[in-house]
Amino acid sequence: MNMTIEIEDLSFRYAGSGRWALRNISLKIGEGEFAVFAGATGCGKSTLFKCLIGLIPQMYHGEYSGRVIVRGLDPSTTPISKMAQKVGMVFQNPDNQLFALTVENDVAFALENIGLERAEIERRVSKAFRIMGIEDLRHRSPFELSGGQKQRVAIASILALEPEILILDEPTSSLDGATAKKLLEELAEIRRKENITVLISEHRLDLVVREATRLIVMESGQIIADDEPREVLRQLLEDDYYMIELPKISRLAWALGLSGRRSIPLTKEEFIANLWGIGS
Amino acid sequence: MSLSLLQALKYRSLDTPIHRLDPRVKLLAAMSFLVTALLFGRYWGGMLTVSSSIILSQLILLKVAKSSRYLLTTIRGALPIVGLVFLLSLLGLLEPTAQAGEVLYWALASSIRFLAFLTSFNIFFLTTSPDEFGQLLSKLRIPYVYTFTFVAAVRLAPVIADEAQDIIDAQRSRGVEFEKGSPVKRIKALVGVFVPLLINSLRRAYEMAEALEVKCFGASERRTTYRELQASRKDVLASIVVLSGLTLMIWANGLGAFNGLP
Numbered sequence: 001m002n003m004t005i006e007i008e009d010l011s012f013r014y015a016g017s018g019r020w021a022l023r024n025i026s027l028k029i030g031e032g033e034f035a036v037f038a039g040a041t042g043c044g045k046s047t048l049f050k051c052l053i054g055l056i057p058q059m060y061h062g063e064y065s066g067r068v069i070v071r072g073l074d075p076s077t078t079p080i081s082k083m084a085q086k087v088g089m090v091f092q093n094p095d096n097q098l099f100a101l102t103v104e105n106d107v108a109f110a111l112e113n114i115g116l117e118r119a120e121i122e123r124r125v126s127k128a129f130r131i132m133g134i135e136d137l138r139h140r141s142p143f144e145l146s147g148g149q150k151q152r153v154a155i156a157s158i159l160a161l162e163p164e165i166l167i168l169d170e171p172t173s174s175l176d177g178a179t180a181k182k183l184l185e186e187l188a189e190i191r192r193k194e195n196i197t198v199l200i201s202e203h204r205l206d207l208v209v210r211e212a213t214r215l216i217v218m219e220s221g222q223i224i225a226d227d228e229p230r231e232v233l234r235q236l237l238e239d240d241y242y243m244i245e246l247p248k249i250s251r252l253a254w255a256l257g258l259s260g261r262r263s264i265p266l267t268k269e270e271f272i273a274n275l276w277g278i279g280s
Numbered sequence: 281m282s283l284s285l286l287q288a289l290k291y292r293s294l295d296t297p298i299h300r301l302d303p304r305v306k307l308l309a310a311m312s313f314l315v316t317a318l319l320f321g322r323y324w325g326g327m328l329t330v331s332s333s334i335i336l337s338q339l340i341l342l343k344v345a346k347s348s349r350y351l352l353t354t355i356r357g358a359l360p361i362v363g364l365v366f367l368l369s370l371l372g373l374l375e376p377t378a379q380a381g382e383v384l385y386w387a388l389a390s391s392i393r394f395l396a397f398l399t400s401f402n403i404f405f406l407t408t409s410p411d412e413f414g415q416l417l418s419k420l421r422i423p424y425v426y427t428f429t430f431v432a433a434v435r436l437a438p439v440i441a442d443e444a445q446d447i448i449d450a451q452r453s454r455g456v457e458f459e460k461g462s463p464v465k466r467i468k469a470l471v472g473v474f475v476p477l478l479i480n481s482l483r484r485a486y487e488m489a490e491a492l493e494v495k496c497f498g499a500s501e502r503r504t505t506y507r508e509l510q511a512s513r514k515d516v517l518a519s520i521v522v523l524s525g526l527t528l529m530i531w532a533n534g535l536g537a538f539n540g541l542p
Contacts, residue, residue, distance in 0.1 A: 055490055081499030089494045095439050096487040099432050099495075101411040108506035115500030125506070143438055157495070 004165060004197050005029040005052065010066030011221075012047060012056055021047040023221040025066070029199065029214070034191050036208050036229070037201040039218035040243045045201040048218070049167050052199075053087045054080045071164060085114065088163030092170045094150035097157070098142040103134070106142060107157045114161075128160040131190055148179040159190075166191075168200045172207070181207050206247045209233070210266045219243060230263045237264070291409050298345035302515040303408045303416045305522065312526040313338065313400035317393055320529065324382075324389035326538025330529070331389070331396035338399055347406045351399060358398050366391040410434040415509045424503055432488075443480055447473050 010025040022044050029035055037045045050056040054075035057064040068075055071086045091097055100106040107128050111121045129135045132152045142150060151171055158166065168187070172180035184202070188211035191198045202208045209215060215229040217236065225232045236246060237254040249271050250264045258265070258274045265271040293299075298306075313334050320330045342348040369387035372378055408416070410431065417427040448458065451472055458469050511519075532538065 050490075053494060055493060059490065059493060079499070080493045081496035084494045084496050091487060091491060093487060096484055097491040097495075099428070099435060099488075099492075101409070101414070101431060101435055105411065105507060110495035112504050112506055113496040113499050115502050115504050117504065118506060121504070121506045142435070161496075 002031045003028050004031045004033075004071055005199075006067075006069045007051075008067040010048075010051060010068055011063075012051065012065075013063040014047075014060060015062040017062070020221050021062075022051070025221075025223055027216070027223060027226065029197065032191070032195055032197055033213045034188060034198045034211055035200070035214040035216060036205070036212040037199065037216050037218060038203070038205060038244045039201075043218040044221040045218055046169050047221075049089065049169050049199065049201070051075065052165075052167060053089050054078060054083045055089075081114065084110070084163075085161055086163055087165045087167060088158035088161055090151075090155050090158050090166070090168045090171055092173050094147070094154040094174075097154045098150065101141055103137045103140050103142060103145075103153050106153060107160050110157060110161050124160045124162065128156040131159055131194070132156040133186070147174050148176075148183065151175065151183065155187075159194075163196065165197045165199065168198070170201050170203070172202065172204070177204075177207075180204065184208050184211065187211075203245065205245065206249075209247055217241075217244065229266065233264045233266075291406065292347065293409065294346055294407075296345045296407075297514075298341060298403065299407045300514075301407070301518055302509055302511045303404070303412045304419065304509065304511070305515050305518045306404045306408055307416065308519055309341075309522045310401045310404040312522055313403075314397065316526065316529050317396040317400055320533050320538050323538065324385045327389040327393050328385075330538055331393040334396040335392070335399060338402060341403050342406065345403065345407050350406055351402055354399055354402055355395060358395060361398070362391045362395050365394045412509070415505075415507065418505060419509055428497075440477070440481065444473060444477055447476050 005028065007025055007027040010022055011020055012022040013020045025044075025048060037048070039045055047056065050060065051068055052070055052075060056062070057076055058080055064076065070083070073083060073086065075083050075087075098106050100109055104125065107125045108121050111124055116124070129138060132155055134149065134152050134156060137145065137149060137153065142153065145153065151174070155168070155171070166187075171187075172183060175183065184200075184207050187198060187200070190196070191211075200208065205215075209229050212229045215225070215227065215232040216223055217225040217232060225235055227235075233246060233250050235241075236244075237251065247266060249268060250266060253265045253271055253274055258271070258277075265274050317331055317334050320326060339348055339351055342351050366387050369390045370383065372383040372386060373380065414427050414431040417430065418424060451469070452458070456469050456472060458466065460466075461469075
């Protein structure tokens, strides 16, 4: 697999802080992966994401060591606007990411900033609308949208930059369960169709883990587990890890001793299959 | 007063021929109203004629824009200032050579003129969306940073208003009373709203700065625009009407039509 992100021994401490936000992180992420980052608040997920696009150390200063290569570029020295055309980043709160007074202008905003021709902007805006399924919101004002709609617009406005990597920092934290589930399913779909690498931090593992190719767990600025999701879940269940909420179905299977002989189930169907497997 | 005055100038999204006009045409019309109201009428009769016709044309235009009632709100809101203008003009009575009737007419005409001056931009504000206003600013070659500041401010105002309401509610549920007590006590209660609001805004500023960075703000020397104002044939026609109106007024003024009765 071609590596799209390579991090070697990255450490970072915010200026004025006594605590290292990231400690000796080494990580490789391949092209087209769907990597889920989990960990308690303050574990360093957001800080790590900011390092991938260059917000750290270019906007936030501090003590920075190690090496990061994203799509062949070094985010610590490449202008953020150049990084942003390879790495799209969506933040938690959509209200602070939408600037224009119509949805359409918002999706076009970044494209105007990089100086694209109108025809190209039109093509990309229409495509982003189609991908996110928000064509009907095109002429609305961001004020009147629901939380889920706003977050969709925020994602569309980043997708319009046609990034090769999409990073989402807790994109569903302000959404209700059903809306969050739908959005995450759509993201998995987009990743497959558009062939982009997706990095996402999410507390509700139930919702993402079945789509994930990687599950990375962080604690106090370090990576404590990083593997294929089932393997990570097995490790965490074995250790009785409580800092993040593991999928209920997996915990149930583990508690019932159903997952010992087969892999950890992530869905109801797999759970039932495991159940049938007892006798065999 | 001031609040209702501002309320009456708030843009309301409607679909009328006036709303559809290019904001540049509306700006031109508003400027013409303003210039006409200020420049003409050395004699009270002319002043009264000019100012009344301005207010009347505003009324007709706003009627078409289905927003005429807001003109009344503005007028009502402006009454205290207009009253002040009237009273100040009455000071002319103190002059030894003053004729009471003449001064009274002058005062009346000045008040109406002031009203015409105040309301001249109504049509523009009431029927131009903030978005169009932003586009207008960039058409006028105002640097994009300023246009952006304006658009972002309009965009954020309701978000911050919501946040302020949340803080007020939270304080209320902790027993803070905003409507009771001495003025000093009330101001103190507001400080409790202002401080968290300010801190939240600072945090928001950081988040917005991050979002602006990843959206390549300021990346290109030559920023392009996706939607640009485009004048239609109707807009051109409307500007011709506005300009000929203005020319007619200037011409009539040149002939001395507003300088006194024959």
